[in-house]
Amino acid sequence: MSDKTPVIKVRDLVVGFGTQTVLDHLDMDVRPSEILGVVGASGAGKSVLLRTIIGLIPRRQGSIEVLGKDLEKVDEGERRALERRWGVLFQQGALFSSLTVKQNIQFPMRENLEISQRLMNEMAYAKLEMVGLSPRDGDKFPSELSGGMTKRVALARALALDPEIVFLDEPTSGLDPISAGDFDELIRTLQQTLGITVFMVTHDLESLYTACDRIAVLADGKLAAEGPISAMLESEHPWVKTYFQGKRGSSLADRELVQ
């Protein structure tokens, strides 16, 4: 795959529920090995876009190509193969509550690879350490974890099969600023070591500044703006302007400039 071809190519996408249209003829590209942050007002359809791309929500119109394949046009086997090449971190973590942390991480391995229990254990511990947890946490159950740990375990599970794309749905929501900052850094580091593409839905301005290469702004069912943070600061779109140059946005921007 050349560096020019986008990993995710969304064209003319229309998604709606009942009489309401959430995404209205949306076009979007995600480039290889970048961290793309998707922002927008609450209810603008960020999570809907993510869930549509991974095939959880049916679309009314348009095409979505992930790694060069359209999910709706491939057969069952190819679809599973494609799904193996991405990992998803859901907003609440979505860990299986009846499995331990270790078993949660091993679940995708057990289902998709025929590897020995020893290697599975070693890989689960390796992934745990990669996301900054200790092997001792492996035998805990999800209900015993704090919010930040849940997100880290969920990330470890999303990375279990070494995917090429990772979808993150509000990875830092519900975390304190320090944990959120650590998590941003973790995503950045993992992205660099593993060379993955990250599609991140977020509300967190801090994440946009520290972690994202490019930002896409969703408004009125379309992409209102797209580009690096500097482009966002210059944008004339009213929502983008309020968001990035409002009280919270501009103080962050000043701080970035000082640094």
Place this chain on the structure above:
Amino acid sequence: MSEALLSQKLVGDRLELTARGFWTAPHAAELEAEVNRIAGGSSGAKPTKATDVAIDMAGVRELDTFGAWLLERLTRQWTNVGRDAVVTGLPQHGADLVEEMHGVNREVPPRPEHKNPIVSFFAAVGRGTTGFAGSFHTFAQMLGETGIAAARVLFRPSEYRLTSTVHQFDRVALQAVPIILLITFLIGAIVAQQGIFHFRKFGAELYAVDLVGILVLREIGVLIVAIMVAGRSGSSYTAELGSMKMREELDALRTMGFDPVEVLVLPRIIVLIIAMPALTFLGCMSALYGGGLVAWLYGGMSPDIYIARLTDAISLTHFQVGMIKAPFMGLVIGLVACAEGLRVKGSAESLGIQTTKSVVESIFLVIVLDGLFAIFFASIGM
């Protein structure tokens, strides 16, 4: 995949390994086999012969954490015994990965404790026994808490949740009517058919009516309805309260100064206490109707005779015996269901366990209660 992922050559004291192909998750199984083979099947035959090892990774086309970890595991065979392992030809991104893997799995993960099977058997028996005692404890506690909440509501009737009660009544009583009518109708019909079939042998078909009337009014009607309600409404109470507890809704209520027992449990239990007699009455009527229909169509007994015989056979006492039991059964089902609901812990599995327990325990207690009532009524001559 004809290409060998790893090939070896012994040059003097130096083992030279050449890696090729895809060192990625989909090939992890064959890769692990190769690595195990080179590492001397863990017997360590080769590593002792070769004093150091050189691994050429230039031929590797793709490398991910699985490949990087297996490479690390391979080199540790030598580095752990103080020998040299040199890895060459890694691309930059691969070098980062291997570096990352270098630090992992250093700490020996905690071994699961090996338990003595005899000890764990006795431990399980002990836990089971205390658990059984514990469920009586929670049952009594729930009874007490509900009693207190009911007393509080008696003094301040305006605080009683009437809307919630009406809503629950609709779900538990009104929506249950069709299925209760159908089941009791069938039970009445079956009892009548069996009675007529067996009594016919000695010409006592008429007594089948006594059988249907007394059995349905005293025992079957209320028992069938109670079992249906335990399965239908008790389980839904447990699941509702359990998932509310999982999502911290109960804690939210508590912090706002509400008592979950008063807000959630009391209306549900009161609804069951009202609904059980009502459903039992309907169920009994439906069973008698079903029995009458079978007596007519199968036993050739005209409805007039059936009704006349029924009036002779049954008395108000039989009806009272059945109806008196009904509210108590409703109370027991409600208490068990709510108590089990509040015992749900964080996981989806525990919700399932408590719901099962709720249904099993309430049906068990309903039958025990029925037995106790039978002794009671017998001794007071009802």
